[in-house]
Amino acid sequence: RCPRCIPPPRRRTHSYSPRPSPFLGVVINGVTSTDVWPLPQKLAISEERYPLSPTHFNFYYGEDQASIMKDCSLLDSAFTRYFPLIFPDLTSGKPEKAFSLVVTMHQKDCDGYPNEGSSERYQLNVSAGQAVLNSDTVWGALRGLETFSQLVQQEEDGTYFINKTEIEDFPSFQYRGILLDTSRHFLPLKAILNTLDAMAYSKFNVFHWHIVDDPSFPYQSRTFPDLSSKGAYHPMSHIYTQSDVRRVLTHARLRGIRVIPEFDSPGHTQSWGKGQPNLLTPCYKGSSPSGTFGPINPASALSYIFMSQFLKEVTSVFPDPYFHLGGDEVNFSCWQSNPDVRAFMQKMGFGKDYTKLESFYMENIVNITSNLNKTSIVWQDVFDYHERIPKDTILHIWKGLPAQYKAETSRMTKAGHRVLLGAPWYINHIAYGQDWRISYNVQPLNFSGTEEQKKLVIGGEVSMWGEYVDATNLSPRLWPRACAAAERLWSDESQTRSAEAAFPRLQAFRCSLLRRGVRAEPLSPGHCSDEYRGI
């Protein structure tokens, strides 16, 4: 007996008997399967297969584009990145015929950042010896490249192959985000960069960086360095320097991912107060200060002067046209206790209604941000208190069960606001078993409203709040659970209604994530031919 002499199977599949039946793509010519995640909008795969080999493979620009694309470092670096993802084992595969992936784009936009208007549409046609990838923009080319990398498979003997394939693809929703919270726990830069890598594999395109909050202020401000030197968990080891932020921005841009920072105020700002005296509201016990502090003081002119200066800095650091201003969960009790705030309420004629005070504060902050040429995103609380918030403000829904968030979506879109759906995807909340199915079954447009209203839902966001999450468990909590929302937000809902049908494809995708070094947790008993190696 020589069991070690048997060559190992190489297919990137997940197996446990009974072996899950493969997902069937649209069949042109006999039956075959695809494991692409998220599912492309239009997909036709034939049984015909073409061999590929790492020694006889090339990326090219379309003939008429070769010269003008010469300096497209964004795509060049994507080619470098994808080559080992397409060919994980460079020594495998017999060189047979040459194969090339030819990329053609309509716009040469290699040097910018993606934004809300960026087309991610692409077409991919795989035939003998050649695949043609066509897109409007570099961002679409990146998405097509990802799809191409997922189409390449390996035979048991190691030979790479790709099926004859025709794909036309584009996202159902423009905004497909993941929120990471770097305040409740500090996430080392590498954890953020690894997350961006895995996001690109699932075609997420927005990193919502909830960078500061009550527990700590890790952003190192150029204008107000005390904010992090006094408000971070540690002034050196637990901060993001300007150069760290630039690395995140660059890493994200190269993957077609927008970075939208959130500097949440007036609540969730305890850590701001450590480095910025006179910013927070002193709480009172009876007639004297208690020594504790509440939200940012909305009655003090100093607050608005500080916020103007601070927002001027951070809106210039983060290039995205969107900016998240927070505005959630403001506790009024400290404001109520403070005599200056009470006097201000009286002067403004707000009576005892502190929601008016919060609205007043947010309106000022939104105006500051607007003057800095940014579109504001705010949490739903701001709309709930103040329906007349400027129309171009995007509202981020985070509360409630389906009935509640659907009603909220109706109200907000009826008022003409663009809406971002967060509530169904708070996946920092965990439960035993296959809770990805709950995320998968969400129907973002299933609310009462007109066609015009439905168009106002710009997308959705997976939140990974940090109460119980840091670098030790971030990856396995996020992956593959976030993939469910990735498909819901990218793919055609009518083709992806069944979590049961998606299950084997998600298992196969999870195995791909492992092979790419993402610590993605298992979905059910079974194994991947390439298990996680990074223990």
Added chain:
Amino acid sequence: RCPRCIPPPRRRTHSYSPRPSPFLGVVINGVTSTDVWPLPQKLAISEERYPLSPTHFNFYYGEDQASIMKDCSLLDSAFTRYFPLIFPDLTSGKPEKAFSLVVTMHQKDCDGYPNEGSSERYQLNVSAGQAVLNSDTVWGALRGLETFSQLVQQEEDGTYFINKTEIEDFPSFQYRGILLDTSRHFLPLKAILNTLDAMAYSKFNVFHWHIVDDPSFPYQSRTFPDLSSKGAYHPMSHIYTQSDVRRVLTHARLRGIRVIPEFDSPGHTQSWGKGQPNLLTPCYKGSSPSGTFGPINPASALSYIFMSQFLKEVTSVFPDPYFHLGGDEVNFSCWQSNPDVRAFMQKMGFGKDYTKLESFYMENIVNITSNLNKTSIVWQDVFDYHERIPKDTILHIWKGLPAQYKAETSRMTKAGHRVLLGAPWYINHIAYGQDWRISYNVQPLNFSGTEEQKKLVIGGEVSMWGEYVDATNLSPRLWPRACAAAERLWSDESQTRSAEAAFPRLQAFRCSLLRRGVRAEPLSPGHCSDEYRGI
């Protein structure tokens, strides 16, 4: 400004304002704190501190023992292992006075394996320049060494120190186990070895290796190599060779941890059937075999012949006097469908009561194991079906809520059986938030019974079943959640009733785990000065 010039704080503490109040040890001489986990039985810490330095520190054997302990490789390797745990930063600390840890034992038992009779008692007295560690056995010395390593702390400037301390310590329960399931997902050897390391840090002393089950058979048998070559997920990459098993046994022994394997039968054996034809019961549909198989065939003599040969092998491979035979969750429907089994039932006079058939099977298997000089552990199902199971069989409770497992403990101990409590610590089940508190609040002896009955509860076990767990998420699911049971099973219950009081100590211990390279997840917002570095 030069924020990077500030020296980093070095205390291995967890902090988030409001900073948790430190746990106060028993105070001799002023107030001080200890972060030892699990809490020693008797602990007196004084404010007096002594400096230590890695360049002036030594382990010694007691004077009269120096010659006879010369060849105790177990303790010598423990000294090597603990030195960098005591001094994580070898360049820190000013050499002041020399410090030695003097180890004295009553028995020289360096070459054996720990077992149910091994004393883990130790005394530790720390005074100026010297700590004296006294124990009956090497196993007690290992526990004392762990405690010593946790007592050494660092000042902000890096200086190591230890407080004047007197400890008398021993476990409340003899059996403190962790179950890993290597069948539902294969766990690479390194994941098992890392778990053993972390177990030693929490003073766990039994690794219950649920090595095979329905989904896969990764144990490579010498006698029946087909079991793994056909029943493992992969015949080479997803198996434990004999040499792998020996590495686990050695790694565990060096840390005072017993390895108790489980070869669960007659149910949970689907994977056995792939490499051992004629072992499982053919299920019938009407009058012909359906092609599927049920539990091991209890009506066939071949089953007992196979089990005798197989158990002869595995009881010799695993040295522990205990052996886990499983016996849980037997589904009777396949047996009922099989005409041979039905005929056997009739012949044996079992009527329609298939629990009698299962009892018959288990009785035979327990007898085989007994003749191989092993004490059997079985899951509670065996007792539930068959109260006259041999008295020296240990019963493992896994079912139900507190009211149920308490009643079961009463019944079993009343029948004179030793009991192992698993039910309250199935921590593969996860919930959002601080679910360690539930584990911590378990009271193993809080059931109705005499003092004699209470003595029959030998301990408890944390289970990490593998449906949704593999190397990607094992560590953060296990640590620090399993630490709650570790303290419940080691420490004096009357001193450790309050999870609230334990919380800051557990947070500090979790930071120590991170510093030692264990990917232990966070318990609440906050940070450790040494975060997990292994991203």
